[in-house]
Amino acid sequence: MTSEIQENTSETPLLPHPDSQQYAFFFDVDGTLAEICDEPDAVTIPSDVRQHLQTLFAASSGALALISGRPVEQLDQLVTPLILPAAGVHGAEMRDGAGQFHRVTLPAQMAKDVEETLAAGMQKLPGTLLEIKGMAFALHYRQAMLHQQHVLELAESVVAKHPELVLQPGKCVIEIKPRGKDKGAAIYDFMQQPPFAGRVPVFVGDDLTDEKGFEVVNAMNGISVKVGEGSSLAQYRVKTVHDVYRWIDALQRHTLTVNKESEL
Numbered sequence: 001m002t003s004e005i006q007e008n009t010s011e012t013p014l015l016p017h018p019d020s021q022q023y024a025f026f027f028d029v030d031g032t033l034a035e036i037c038d039e040p041d042a043v044t045i046p047s048d049v050r051q052h053l054q055t056l057f058a059a060s061s062g063a064l065a066l067i068s069g070r071p072v073e074q075l076d077q078l079v080t081p082l083i084l085p086a087a088g089v090h091g092a093e094m095r096d097g098a099g100q101f102h103r104v105t106l107p108a109q110m111a112k113d114v115e116e117t118l119a120a121g122m123q124k125l126p127g128t129l130l131e132i133k134g135m136a137f138a139l140h141y142r143q144a145m146l147h148q149q150h151v152l153e154l155a156e157s158v159v160a161k162h163p164e165l166v167l168q169p170g171k172c173v174i175e176i177k178p179r180g181k182d183k184g185a186a187i188y189d190f191m192q193q194p195p196f197a198g199r200v201p202v203f204v205g206d207d208l209t210d211e212k213g214f215e216v217v218n219a220m221n222g223i224s225v226k227v228g229e230g231s232s233l234a235q236y237r238v239k240t241v242h243d244v245y246r247w248i249d250a251l252q253r254h255t256l257t258v259n260k261e262s263e264l
């Protein structure tokens with residue numbers, strides 16, 4: 001297993017057959033199931049895509065999970081009415097395959113200090129946005145690119161004071177999250193439990209935070225798919241979120257066809 005990020009060259013992802021009960025599906029959300037937009041609150045997942053996820057979820061006996069930097073509560077809203085297994089806040093929250101909820105918490109005083117420091121710092125940087133997730137924080141600068149360096153310095157100063165926290169850079173965002181929590185660890189945890197255990201993991205993601213997931217999936221001889229440009233550990237690549245939608249549609253159509261054939 002290598003942690004070096006290299007340019008991948010494969011153009012077309014394999015289409016695994018979900019009806020075979022062989023695969024476990026893991027999807028990142030922002031930039032993979034949802035188009036990136038200026039406001040984190042404005043993000044949506046089209047209803048037909050949610051329906052296709054539902055078909056895949058059923059066809060794989062529930063071996064489909066969302067793996068995101070967003071809190072699980074937001075993920076539920078984005079895929080409503082589905083309630084899917086999910087790792088939120090880069091794995092600091094988890095709804096496992098049995099529906100049990102797990103969450104890392106920070107000591108209350110520490111969380112309060114960090115929140116106050118970040119709120120005061122971000123207030124001085126007009127156009128930036130602070131997302132507070134309880135045990136993690138997202139410092140957005142998409143609409144204030146001139147403040148990118150200031151945001152980074154603010155985040156670094158907090159992490160320097162609190163070694164339990166680490167930085168997680170993303171798309172026009174610097175996140176601060178609990179040390180030891182990442183998408184690779186979350187996928188690994190899912191793969192230890194039913195209905196995921198014993199299957200081949202498939203992970204689709206677009207961002208730096210997804211690289212840990214690709215690393216773990218590659219090490220498990222799974223299928224890793226990067227959305228968009230840039231160096232990646234992923235084995236396969238699609239260009240856009242719409243390519244992901246088409247891929248999911250093809251997978252669920254295949255499932256429906258196979259199910260119909262088996263009824264004959």
Ligand SMILES: O=P(O)(O)OC[C@H]1O[C@H](O[C@H]2O[C@H](CO)[C@@H](O)[C@H](O)[C@H]2O)[C@H](O)[C@@H](O)[C@@H]1O
Nearest residue numbers: 029030036037038040068069070142171172173
């Ligand atoms: O792991 P993900 O599902 O990809 O979530 C990562 C972060 O996504 C969100 O921020 C990003 O998407 C926003 C909406 O498109 C965009 O405005 C922002 O610039 C991006 O960084 C979300 O707000 C974060 O909480 C997630 O951690």
